[in-house]
Amino acid sequence: MPDSADKHLHSNTQQSSMTFRHKYQFWLMLFAALIILQLPFVSIPFKWLESYFHEISHGLAALLTGGSILQIQLFPNGAGLCTTRGGSSFVISLMGYGGAILWGCLIYSLASVNRRIAQAFSMLLVALFVFSILLWVRDLLTLFIVLVLLALVIAQLKYSSQKYLQNLLQITGLLVLVNSLMSPLYLLDGQSRGDGAALANLTYIPEIVWVVLWLSAGLFATYRLSKKSFTRSR
Amino acid sequence: MQINNAANNISQTPIVLGNNSSVQALEQITRVTARENLASEENKNQQSQADINSRQRLDIDDQAIALIEREQLPSSNVNSNRQANSQQNNSNSGYDAPPSQNQLAVAAYQSVGSIAQRDNIEQIFGVDLFA
Known part of the structure; x- marks a missing residue:
């Protein structure tokens, strides 16, 4: 009799810890993402990843508005440059930070659906990296950075079991999201450079407004994901 | 006519x-x-x-x-x-x-800090650069 009571208590404790983990999974992962971004060397590839999604968003916006991508460049310090011709300058400028936020949400959301979708999305990312290398990467440094990112996704696909692939992709999505939340703040350096300044020149709306807009969009996206994650756990 | x-x-x-x-x-x-x-x-x-x-x-x-x-x-x-x-x-x-047009544009773009100068370079090379 005491044995069965112990077992019952043990299973109850396990169940409650499972519920806690599921309930607060999003916030635990977000916390993990914040910690990873503080680590000196580990954070570097994830900064490159956010930078890649930022630049590819500029490029895709150019393609969608009738322009073309000439070159994508990534730099080791997390900076990037997308050279385009044609298209809507407003949409292209807006979609740098906006696109990175969308990519972060997309990666997290699709990874949360089920394992098969997480796997399919990882393959799609691999295809996107290969496509970028073939079409838009023109220098060795960018080639190296994109190859590192490609290796990161392939390693996630190959070496993590199906069970952990979802979690790893979710953390990757949150890393991109957190990075894209913090990146617009670098624009507040008083130097009038970057996408905020470009939009300010185009629209006569001050740079700070655009920075606040991106920041709000990022915070709103984080809030929506947390709500969705909480609903799913119930 | x-x-x-x-x-x-x-x-x-x-x-x-x-x-x-x-x-x-x-x-x-x-x-x-x-x-x-x-x-x-x-x-x-x-x-x-x-x-x-x-x-x-x-x-x-x-x-x-x-x-x-x-x-x-x-x-x-x-x-x-x-x-x-x-x-x-x-x-x-x-x-x-002679380097290619894009490399020139990027090099010139990065070499100057002010937006006005960057705008000039973008006009000269006929491309848009988004950082």
């Missing part, structure tokens, strides 16, 4: 109007000649303005090229110093090799 310009009108008017209106026709000729002179002067002015503009455009080009060269100079100096250590006669042959 006949183009109805001032010159055509003058050649026809004396015949149509006869001797009584010859004074008027003369006046008209004088007026038209004056107008033509004025127009040619205006054309000259426009041409000279265009020349000035193109010269300014050329100045911007020169500035951009100078900027790029200034940016490339330190690295080429380093290269040539390295080469001099191993082989003194071997000059930096790669320096004069």
Whole structure:
């Protein structure tokens, strides 16, 4: 009799810890993402990843508005440059930070659906990296950075079991999201450079407004994901 | 199709109007000649303005090229110093090799800090750069 009571208590404790983990999974992962971004060397590839999604968003916006991508460049310090011709300058400028936020949400959301979708999305990312290398990467440094990112996704696909692939992709999505939340703040350096300044020149709306807009969009996206994650756990 | 310009009108008017209106026709000729002179002067002015503009455009080009060269100079100096250590006669042959348009645009873009200068470079190379 005491044995069965112990077992019952043990299973109850396990169940409650499972519920806690599921309930607060999003916030635990977000916390993990914040910690990873503080680590000196580990954070570097994830900064490159956010930078890649930022630049590819500029490029895709150019393609969608009738322009073309000439070159994508990534730099080791997390900076990037997308050279385009044609298209809507407003949409292209807006979609740098906006696109990175969308990519972060997309990666997290699709990874949360089920394992098969997480796997399919990882393959799609691999295809996107290969496509970028073939079409838009023109220098060795960018080639190296994109190859590192490609290796990161392939390693996630190959070496993590199906069970952990979802979690790893979710953390990757949150890393991109957190990075894209913090990146617009670098624009507040008083130097009038970057996408905020470009939009300010185009629209006569001050740079700070655009920075606040991106920041709000990022915070709103984080809030929506947390709500969705909480609903799913119930 | 006949183009109805001032010159055509003058050649026809004396015949149509006869001797009584010859004074008027003369006046008209004088007026038209004056107008033509004025127009040619205006054309000259426009041409000279265009020349000035193109010269300014050329100045911007020169500035951009100078900027790029200034940016490339330190690295080429380093290269040539390295080469001099191993082989003194071997000059930096790669320096004069023309880089592609995009590389030039990016190099020029990165070499200047101000938005106004960056805008100039974007106009010269005809591309948009998003950081």
